[in-house]
Amino acid sequence: MEDQATPAGAGDGRLVLAATPIGNPGDASVRLREHLAGADVVAAEDTRRLHRLCAALGVTTGGRVLSYHEHNEASRTPVLVEEVAAGSTVLLVTDAGMPSVSDPGYRLVRACADAGLLVTALPGPSAALTALALSGLPSDRFAFEGFPPRRPGQRERALAALAAEERTLLFFESPHRTAATLAAMAAAFGPERPAAVCRELTKTYEEVVRAPLGELAGWAAGREVRGEVCLVVAGARPGEQALGEAELVAQVVARVEDGERLKDAVREVAQRHGTASRELYDAASAARRAARG
Template sequence: MEDQVTPAGPGEGRLVLAATPIGDPGDASLRLREHLAGADVVAAEDTRRLHRLCAALGVSTGGRVLSYHEHNEAARTPQLVQEVAAGSTVLLVTDAGMPSVSDPGYRLVRACADAGLLVTALPGPSAALTALALSGLPSDRFAFEGFPPRRPGQRERALRELAAEERTLIFFESPHRTAATLSAMAAAFGAGRPAAVCRELTKTYEEVVRAPLGELADWAGAREVRGEVCLVVAGAEPGAGALGEAELVERVLERVGAGERLKDAVREVAKAHGATSRELYDAAAAAQRAARG
């Protein structure tokens, strides 16, 4: 049976996920202001940023303020579940945007849902959707990929697996890794793939740069990228992933030449392009034998 959300009765506890401004405090909703003042418990990713937000909004938290971040969420989740079960309204806020979207929150939502407790949300700002809307790229179908892997090898493999994805892709990235990630995207998706770098959205120095990935990689490499960054990349053209066997074998052998084992290279290429691993392995092995003479 699926989880059901029903209105809370008098004295019934609830977990409220509250979206907070991604830059401009003026984007805070009236409901967010009311809940900050009225919640029994406010669980915040960074309590100092919460207090700065409250000061900017001219409100004071009426209940207890607790920290809830990636380093303590496992230990603190049972405590917050008990608060909701006892009838408290627990307001969860992160540094910016909606809790649980690349931020703490999923663990607590799942625990409350499993306990049969009410979970609701105060909708509001979203960096991912704001970037998508500003990118000028197709927005009818999209996939949010969060932060790419930090290690270059893992990042390159993850991007290669997305090369044939036809939906528009949205990523978060730290400013000091933006240039390297754009270069890796240009290599995996093609330097001509349309994309956009969306930086410091809703803030004083908001910037949206729209260009092919190769140009964006050069742009980022020539300057110090600062602030919060979202990368939006156009999806692959329909049928772009339908490569022939010779092209698939070529990609496998390129990866083998870069140091990967044949078995691993076949698995990754087959997964990215919907090919059959066994047949691709046989073809690549035969190509290797032919190359050796």
């Protein structure tokens, strides 16, 4: 059992996970300002964005600034662990929100914890929780799913596995994939499932659009979605009926377009949703012929 309530001694080093503003610099906490100025080492996902944040806050970093991102975290983690072990305060910041939540940080937290070093946090802004609160959807039970897979077939499979999840679902998505993801969600969860698109939270052009998934897919398809995007989807109702044939066919077609054989795609979707393979195969084949003209 891990217990860090009693660090070895006063003055020992520590890793501090710092939440940074998700848009508006005014959301920076007093403690974040103090630690940016006073930490021995500041590890930043993007050092340029860190310097812009410090300029906006009127803060000068007093310690050494190092980059720490997905491409160098494996090699840089031991360096930062050594800094903490030697008595330094290492402040970890990402581009927005809390480190390790769809951002670098987990590997470093795990390494420090395994080494018996103190890890603490400066809580603050969270895009996922802000979107959940603004969505108007149930917030008593929820599941954060991060970014959906990029490839259509993988995305379809991941969403299909969540179709019966009764908790509210939270996703991050890039703006140029938002329309495709909403269409895939409408196919996987049903077009009437309530949802919300939350973009540019806390920024000048903040927008929250609440509607059923089918309507949101149409809304996104007809415009250029911009900015940071969070998608919030209502959970399945207890005993919610299985998807109709059109939604199941859409899942099969997406998997085939991603390189899977039609026979294999039909078998997987049919088994997952408890439907007959032959009828689904015939319907998917007809849909593909119609699409080819």
